[in-house]
Amino acid sequence: MVICSYCITFAPMELKNIISSVAKVVLPFVLGGAILWWMYRGEDFSVISHVLTEEMDWTWMLLSFPFGILAQMFRAWRWKQTLEPMGEKPRNSICTYAIFISYAASLIIPRIGEFSRCAILKRYDGISFSKALGTVVTERAVDTLIVMIYSGIILLVEMSVFGTFFRKTGTSMDRILSSFSLTGWIVTVICGVAVAILLHLLLKNFSIYNKVKMTLSGIWEGVLSLKGVRNLPLYLFFSVGIWVMYFLHYYLTFFCFDFTANLGIGCALVSFVVANFAVIVPTPNGAGPWHFAIKTMLILYGVADEQALWFVLIVHTVQTMLVIFLGIYAWAALMFKKRLNPKIE
Numbered sequence: 001m002v003i004c005s006y007c008i009t010f011a012p013m014e015l016k017n018i019i020s021s022v023a024k025v026v027l028p029f030v031l032g033g034a035i036l037w038w039m040y041r042g043e044d045f046s047v048i049s050h051v052l053t054e055e056m057d058w059t060w061m062l063l064s065f066p067f068g069i070l071a072q073m074f075r076a077w078r079w080k081q082t083l084e085p086m087g088e089k090p091r092n093s094i095c096t097y098a099i100f101i102s103y104a105a106s107l108i109i110p111r112i113g114e115f116s117r118c119a120i121l122k123r124y125d126g127i128s129f130s131k132a133l134g135t136v137v138t139e140r141a142v143d144t145l146i147v148m149i150y151s152g153i154i155l156l157v158e159m160s161v162f163g164t165f166f167r168k169t170g171t172s173m174d175r176i177l178s179s180f181s182l183t184g185w186i187v188t189v190i191c192g193v194a195v196a197i198l199l200h201l202l203l204k205n206f207s208i209y210n211k212v213k214m215t216l217s218g219i220w221e222g223v224l225s226l227k228g229v230r231n232l233p234l235y236l237f238f239s240v241g242i243w244v245m246y247f248l249h250y251y252l253t254f255f256c257f258d259f260t261a262n263l264g265i266g267c268a269l270v271s272f273v274v275a276n277f278a279v280i281v282p283t284p285n286g287a288g289p290w291h292f293a294i295k296t297m298l299i300l301y302g303v304a305d306e307q308a309l310w311f312v313l314i315v316h317t318v319q320t321m322l323v324i325f326l327g328i329y330a331w332a333a334l335m336f337k338k339r340l341n342p343k344i345e
Contacts, residue, residue, distance in 0.1 A: 027282075028109075028110050028282045028283045028284060029283070029284060031190070031281070031282075031283050031288060032283030032284055032287040032288035032289075033287075033288070034190075034288070035190075035283075035287075035288030035289065035291070035292055036287060036288050036291060039288075039291055039292060039295070039309065040309065040313070043306075043309065047310070048310060048313070048314070051310050051314065052314065055257065055258070056256050056257060056314065057255065057256050057257075058256070060252050060253065060254075060255040060256045061252075061253060061256050061318060063252055064248070064249050064250075064251075064252035064253055065249075065322060067245045067246075067248040067249040067252070068245070068246070068249035068319060068322055069322075069326065070241075070245045071241075071242050071243075071245035071246045071249060072096070072099050072100060072103060072326065073096055073099075074238045074241045074242045074245060075099050075139075075238075075242055076092070076095040076096040076098070076099040077092065077095070077096075077238055078139070078235060078238035078239060078242070079095055079099070079135060079136075079139065080092060080095045081229055081230070081231070081234070081235050081238070082135040082138060082139070082229065082235075083127065083131065083132065083135055084228075084229075084230065085227075085228025085229060085230070086128075086131050086228075088127045088128060088131060088132075089125075090121050090125040090127050091124075091125060093333075093337070094120065094121060094124050094125050094334075094337065095121070096330070097120065097330035097331075097333055097334050097337075098116075098117035098118075098120040098121055098330075099117060100326040100327050100329065100330035101113070101116060101117065101120060101327050101330045101331055101334075102114065102116050102117035103323045103326065103327060104323055104324055104326065104327020104328070104330075104331075105327065106284075106285070107284045107285050107320065107323065107324065107327075108284070110282040110283065110284060111282065114133070114136050115133070117132075117136075118132035118133045118136065120334070123339065124334065124337055124339050124340065125339075125340050126340050142239055143239070143242070143243075146239060146240065146243055147243070147276055150243065150273070151273045151276065151277075154269045154270060154272075154273050155270070155273060157266075158266050158269065158270045246272075247268070247269070247272050249319070250268065250272055250275075250315075251265065251268040251272070253311075253315045253319075254267075254268055256314075256315075257307070257311060259303055259304065259307045259311075260298065260303065260307075260311060263298075263301050263302075263303070267297070267298070267301045270297060271293070271294050271297035271298065274293045274294070274296075274297050275290050275293050275294050277293075278290050278292065278293035278294075285316070285320050285323065286316075287316065287320075290312070290316060291312040291313065291316060294308075294311070294312045294315075295308040295309060295311075295312050298311060298312075
């Protein structure tokens with residue numbers, strides 16, 4: 001009777017947790033897939049082979065790869081800096097492999113990479129999981145500040161470009177809004193709702209961390225760790241360098257195509273900023289929202305609708321493949337790494 005009562009009491013809770021976990025994995029794919037389906041419905045995908053082989057300059061795409069890799073390596077080296085003041089000294093290679101794997105893991109489950117990289121450091125270098133997670137929180141705060149600063153500057157500087165565009169084309173904001181189809185409005189609303197849900201889940205998760213007290217002390221110590229960073233200028237260099245590398249990784253792809261090669265750095269900066277906010281929507285590597293945001297900005301700068309569609313599809317797919325390759329490489333490399341004796345937390 002006691003066992004039955006226990007099952008009746010906890011079975012619904014277990015089922016609820018399972019459904020919640022499955023939803024967190026499935027819904028991002030459904031959302032991203034729905035947006036991509038809407039954007040590419042009716043398109044002739046046989047054209048893409050012609051674009052890839054005849055119209056695309058792969059040299060620029062290959063030249064963009066080192067910057068994408070450096071962005072992740074800068075993040076790894078900065079992470080190591082924030083751990084050292086707490087008496088944790090992970091190896092550079094382990095930090096780098098952990099970052100590579102974290103990005104690849106987040107393609108399967110959005111945001112899971114933040115936990116997986118902390119687990120890798122604990123497994124191979126015996127680094128405190130809670131302290132590592134605390135520094136991840138610090139990173140997010142620093143990155144958010146940097147994104148807000150450069151986004152504000154870029155949008156202010158490029159505001160004149162929008163004004164010039166409207167004057168030359170006779171376009172007004174009313175006309176742009178009226179040209180939005182019903183489906184376009186629905187996609188925009190869905191993205192907004194998804195962002196609201198994500199913020200709610202993040203706040204809910206942080207309250208859970210506090211309740212179980214698994215990471216509270218480590219998070220607080222991680223936040224305070226910046227005070228003890230030995231080389232603050234180097235830390236700032238890495239922090240800014242991460243986003244410079246991300247931008248160059250994206251900007252160089254403009255030169256892969258004739259229709260984007262002459263758009264200028266202003267278009268690249270503005271679309272880069274808009275894309276950064278679009279990927280807040282929890283889909284694998286921003287698939288869907290990233291495509292929609294970049295395509296919209298390219299059209300605003302005069303790129304034909306179909307050309308913008310192929311640009312975002314090719315660039316996002318190739319860059320995602322790079323993330324997957326780096327994750328596989330790091331996973332294979334860790335197999336040959338010696339584990340240090342783990343510390344007891």
